[in-house]
Amino acid sequence: MAAVQILATQLDSAVNVAQRAGELFGVLSFATSGALLAVRKNLDIFGMAVLACATALGGGVIRDLLIGRTPPAAFTDLTFLCVSLAATLIVFLRHPPARLVRGPLEVFDAIGLGLFCVTGTVVAYHWGTGAATAALLGMVTGIGGGVIRDLLAGLTPSVLRPDQELYAVPALIGSAVTAVLLHYGLYQAWTGALAAASAIVLRLLARRFGWRAPQALRHIKN
Amino acid sequence: MAAVQILATQLDSAVNVAQRAGELFGVLSFATSGALLAVRKNLDIFGMAVLACATALGGGVIRDLLIGRTPPAAFTDLTFLCVSLAATLIVFLRHPPARLVRGPLEVFDAIGLGLFCVTGTVVAYHWGTGAATAALLGMVTGIGGGVIRDLLAGLTPSVLRPDQELYAVPALIGSAVTAVLLHYGLYQAWTGALAAASAIVLRLLARRFGWRAPQALRHIKN
Amino acid sequence: MAAVQILATQLDSAVNVAQRAGELFGVLSFATSGALLAVRKNLDIFGMAVLACATALGGGVIRDLLIGRTPPAAFTDLTFLCVSLAATLIVFLRHPPARLVRGPLEVFDAIGLGLFCVTGTVVAYHWGTGAATAALLGMVTGIGGGVIRDLLAGLTPSVLRPDQELYAVPALIGSAVTAVLLHYGLYQAWTGALAAASAIVLRLLARRFGWRAPQALRHIKN
Numbered sequence: 308m309a310a311v312q313i314l315a316t317q318l319d320s321a322v323n324v325a326q327r328a329g330e331l332f333g334v335l336s337f338a339t340s341g342a343l344l345a346v347r348k349n350l351d352i353f354g355m356a357v358l359a360c361a362t363a364l365g366g367g368v369i370r371d372l373l374i375g376r377t378p379p380a381a382f383t384d385l386t387f388l389c390v391s392l393a394a395t396l397i398v399f400l401r402h403p404p405a406r407l408v409r410g411p412l413e414v415f416d417a418i419g420l421g422l423f424c425v426t427g428t429v430v431a432y433h434w435g436t437g438a439a440t441a442a443l444l445g446m447v448t449g450i451g452g453g454v455i456r457d458l459l460a461g462l463t464p465s466v467l468r469p470d471q472e473l474y475a476v477p478a479l480i481g482s483a484v485t486a487v488l489l490h491y492g493l494y495q496a497w498t499g500a501l502a503a504a505s506a507i508v509l510r511l512l513a514r515r516f517g518w519r520a521p522q523a524l525r526h527i528k529n
Numbered sequence: 530m531a532a533v534q535i536l537a538t539q540l541d542s543a544v545n546v547a548q549r550a551g552e553l554f555g556v557l558s559f560a561t562s563g564a565l566l567a568v569r570k571n572l573d574i575f576g577m578a579v580l581a582c583a584t585a586l587g588g589g590v591i592r593d594l595l596i597g598r599t600p601p602a603a604f605t606d607l608t609f610l611c612v613s614l615a616a617t618l619i620v621f622l623r624h625p626p627a628r629l630v631r632g633p634l635e636v637f638d639a640i641g642l643g644l645f646c647v648t649g650t651v652v653a654y655h656w657g658t659g660a661a662t663a664a665l666l667g668m669v670t671g672i673g674g675g676v677i678r679d680l681l682a683g684l685t686p687s688v689l690r691p692d693q694e695l696y697a698v699p700a701l702i703g704s705a706v707t708a709v710l711l712h713y714g715l716y717q718a719w720t721g722a723l724a725a726a727s728a729i730v731l732r733l734l735a736r737r738f739g740w741r742a743p744q745a746l747r748h749i750k751n
Numbered sequence: 752m753a754a755v756q757i758l759a760t761q762l763d764s765a766v767n768v769a770q771r772a773g774e775l776f777g778v779l780s781f782a783t784s785g786a787l788l789a790v791r792k793n794l795d796i797f798g799m800a801v802l803a804c805a806t807a808l809g810g811g812v813i814r815d816l817l818i819g820r821t822p823p824a825a826f827t828d829l830t831f832l833c834v835s836l837a838a839t840l841i842v843f844l845r846h847p848p849a850r851l852v853r854g855p856l857e858v859f860d861a862i863g864l865g866l867f868c869v870t871g872t873v874v875a876y877h878w879g880t881g882a883a884t885a886a887l888l889g890m891v892t893g894i895g896g897g898v899i900r901d902l903l904a905g906l907t908p909s910v911l912r913p914d915q916e917l918y919a920v921p922a923l924i925g926s927a928v929t930a931v932l933l934h935y936g937l938y939q940a941w942t943g944a945l946a947a948a949s950a951i952v953l954r955l956l957a958r959r960f961g962w963r964a965p966q967a968l969r970h971i972k973n
Binding site for chain 1: 567568570571572573574575576577578579580590594597599600601604605607610620621624680681682683
């Protein structure tokens, strides 16, 4: 019995460590994508920091507002802010030329998307929302940061670009799988990591092979 | 006495049914306007769904955040989401050619605007805000979804387009009338419907006849 | 002893009066900047009012949402709304020609920025956040209104314009200084005013002399 409890505690702690790592790595990825976009837009180092922080912290802030956790974690746990600023500094010091920025930007965006879908769903679920609500909130967390980044930089958000490959679908799959895992008590560090990885890989494959969903316009011509 | 109570209950229930119907029909209208704009922007079916949901649920989410109702109804009552997705599917399957989309888009936008002003004011008022606060929140609910839709799609929001007919005024009238009705205990299903109808008709008449308010620029030339 | 208490109360009341004055003057400045931008964009008087209110009230609404004060003060204390509408009316009646609007717009924006950084930090701190969180929230309050104004009007926000002089730095200094003052119990009407003034002057000097921060792009060429 005690052994089971210790095991359960260890598993819990593994889940917590994975959750924390996922959040920090998600923040790092999104901050890098924001800083890279800032490079493309010729922003100075402070503009880079603002765009990196808005991207990295925006999705989580929206999630926290939606579940009523105020002030949002991004404002109370300054680790997230420091990670974002560190990413900004690294990109400021070493980055590809502006015209080659797009590829790495979208890779980091995909990593952030996958990690935030999963960690966002977990945060919302543990806050007491139902599984379906948690999945929706996780999807919003994943997509939100990138939408804020693109709106602030004057771009159409990826999720709404006509020439853009599947974006909402990987996010939806990542958070839906996580919600199902949580609902059936199967969520562990490795299953969560798998859910995040599947979202990331799906998004990157969609980019690589140009997978797109049908457009209404094509339909018309029938 | 008992008869009065039964009557009061029946009236209450009529108000509730009307409120629910107003919210669902408002969601349907705004989702349709978002999906139609997505058609004009050549988005794929998932982009259409994202824009339709953001438009239909955005105003209510802002209202719920502002009154502190978390998580917002749109994330807990999945009817709203399902109605938005149904509207997306219908528009995907049957819609006018992209160049003719604007007319129907603005009609659905006007219907959503009128309904959301009224239902938004009612929700805020019953949440315990004063009448004036409720009217402001109702106006924000009505305008909010369309602003989100237009920003996401890279357009200037209707409420801020220089070539645009009266937009904020119908919204203000719809929510102010509703707040007055609520304040004096005259809000019923039919008076609420009338308030919504007056906002919708005013907006459509303004479009039809090109009613505009004075611009500061013209003033200068005096 | 009693004299000390009376003095403390008088100081408190001076701080409260200064806080109130700072908020109202900040609202007035930001509303004026929004109305001036609306003039440049040829909006009618209602569009002007919407843009002025969104600019003047937006930062405070974001701050209140982030600290969980719902409904936000802008919706319950209608003084802020009335001040914004008064500013709109004044600009509508008397304003420079559209092509000369930019200068005054940025001066009013700087004043609003400085005042809101300080008052926002104070509101958040008294709401019970730590000093660092309060400084971040104050910075968001100061920058937020202008970001909303620029996004609604279809502009890139000042804080992210590549040709733009220091913007985030004055905001950061204003709110950081205020947080330090609050933390060490040195916040009074005049020290707060000084913090706001330093942010405003720094921003205006940066504009006047074209102070900019290093861009990543220049770095590359090394």
